[in-house]
Amino acid sequence: MLNWNLLAAYRGPAGPVSGENIGAALRLMGLGMLGIFIVMLLIYLVVYLLNKGTGRGNGKDDD
C-alpha cells in the first residue's frame, strides 16, 4: 500500500497537494478508462450485430 502522505509533503503552485486526491485521481484514471472502453466495446458489439442483422452490404435498404 502506497503512503500518499509522503507525496503530499510538498506544496504545488496551485495549493497544498492532498495525498487523498492523488489516490482519487489514480482511481479515476483506472475506472474512467475502463468505463470508456466498456462502453465503446459494447457499442462496437451492437454495431457489429446491427450490420450483420440488417443485411450490411446487400444493398437492400442502403442509402
Place this chain on the structure above:
Amino acid sequence: MLKPLDQFSFLIRGFAGITWQMLVMWVIGGLLIWLAVKKDFEPALLLPMGFGAILVNLPYTGVLGDSGIVQWLYRTGIGASEAMPLLLFVGIGAMIDFGPLLSNPRMLLFGGAAQFGIFFTVLLAVLLGFPLRDAMSAGVIGAADGPTSILVSQTLKSSYTGAITVAAYSYMALVPIIQPFAIRLVTTRKERKIRMPYRPESVSKTTKILFPILVTMIAGLIAPDSIALVGFLMFGNLIRECGKLESLCKTAEGPLANLITIFLGITIAFQMQADKFVRLDTVLIMALGLVAFVFDTVGGVLFAKLLNLFLPADRKINPMVGAAGISAFPMSARVIQKMGLKEDNQNHLLMHATGANVAGQIGSVVAGGIILTIAKSLLH
C-alpha cells in the same frame, strides 16, 4: 453646493474604475477577436467570447448584477440546467454522419483510447495542488469538446469554468499545430507511412436509425450522468438519420446551432471577469489543457501501435489514425489526412480518421459523463 467640476464627475467615473486586471482582460478579449478574425481560429466562438470579455470587464458594467443580461443568460442558459451546451449538442448531432464509423466500427476503440489525456491531466492537476473538482474540470479540456467541458466544469462547480472554456475552444482551433507535434514525438516515419486501403462497406438505414437510440441506452445505463450529453447528441443524429425530418434537421444544424453559438460565447464571458480570471491558477489551467490535448493524441497513437502488435502485416493501422480519436471534429481527421499525404502522397487516411474522429465525439461525452458519475462518490 457642488463645485463646477464635480457636476461632470459622472463622466470620468468609468475611467476611475479601471483596474489593471481589467486592462489585461481587454487585451485577452482583443486577442481572442484577433485570433477569430485574422487567424480564423473557431471564429464563431472566439469572437463572441472576446467581445464578451471586454463587455463584462468595463467598470460598473450594466451587463452584470441581478438585472444584467449576461448574468441572466448565464444563470438561465448554463447555471440552471446547462441548457445552452446541451441544445448545441442537438445541432452537432444533426451535423455528424456516423457512416464512416458504422462502416468500420473498430475505430470506436480509438475514441476510447484518445481520452487518456483527460485522466492524465486530472492526476497532473492534483499534483500541482488543485482541488479534485477543479482538477477533474481541467482534465475535461482534453475532451476537445467545448459543450462537454462547460457542462462538466459547471456541474462540478469549478471556479475555473471561464478559463476551461477558453482553453477548450482555443486548443481545438490549435489542433493543426498541437497534433502533428505530438504525433511526431511518438511515431517513426515508417509508421506514418503505413497505408490503409479504404474498403467502404454499405451501412443499412436501419443501422443508422438504431445506432443513436442504442448508444444512448448503453451510455445511459453504464454512465447515467452522461445521458444528457449523449442523449442530446444522439437525438440530433436521429433527426438526421430518420429521413422524415429534413426540415427539423436543417433547423437543428443551422439556425438552432447558430443561435446558441452566438449567445454561448458571450454568456461564457460571464466567467471571464477580471477578478476571477487574472490569476496564476488560470495560466496553470490553460497549460494543463495543452497537456490534456497532447496526451490524448499520444494515447490514441500508442493504442494503435499496441493493436499493430497483434495485427497481420496487411491489416496494420497507421498510428496517426489513433490520434483522430479526440473529439475535435472534423479538424483532427483533416490533420491526419494532411500528415499522411505529406509522408506518402498516395496514402489517403481521411475516411479512417473520420471514423476515429466521430468515435472521439462519442468517447468524449462518455468520458465527461463517467467523470461526473465517479465524481459523485469522490467528492462526497
